[in-house]
Amino acid sequence: MSSNFVPFEFSRAEAVGGLVWLSVGALLSLVLEVVYLGAYLTMPNGVRIAFPLTVAIAWWFNKALTKTARLWSPNIFIAAIPLAVWVLGFFAFLVIGSTTGDQWLGSNIRTVALLFAGIIGGIWPFVGPK
Template sequence: MNGERIVRTDFSRGEAVGGLVWLSIAALISVLLQVVYLGTWVTLPGGGRLAVPYTIIIAFLFNMVLTRTARLWSPNPAVAAIPLYVWIGGFLAFMFGVELTGDQLVGDNIRSVLLLFAGLAGGVWPLVRGK
């Protein structure tokens, strides 16, 4: 091989829509898991506890992957950002859903703010960085 990337472009509009739908479903599942496991604590050998919000890093990296993959389906940045829109919508639904359900899924702490900004940054990065 000569090291060139081969990008397939002979797909139909329906395949592109289907790809974006699956990426959006993945975005919803990921934001749910990231919010649920944001409050992870690890018990240290001495009995102390340490907060380990690893889902902040996962949000950045996974949203980057979702947006980069969506760019393969559409060169239009607004369309390629659909999984990011879904991720943000899911985050906001979990944040404001407490009014409807009474269950607070997104805590009112700095980790939640960092998760939001990490998810946004990861999703926007492939759009502004270019190819």
């Protein structure tokens, strides 16, 4: 049995629809990850600690999106569409912020960590252990 075994048949239109919905999910998760990237935990003594939980969520969710996309298409380039949408959305946040003056993504390590976690999570189903 192949690792890409799918227990049901589906049409090309269903596969396209599935990939569209996975891409919409990628954009929605990116928006939430960006919004909560600057989250802090306030300790009982008043000290605030950066808590970028969305970095881990980006890794995990992009991994799940790509793994699901592989069920719709065995072609690596097609299965990577949700990841590509997520990465393009990430850079759109950077460009829009620089053109409008609004800073959606800060110039800090959390932004870089979010980018790398999202990309690594998204390619993990292609290169990681089966």
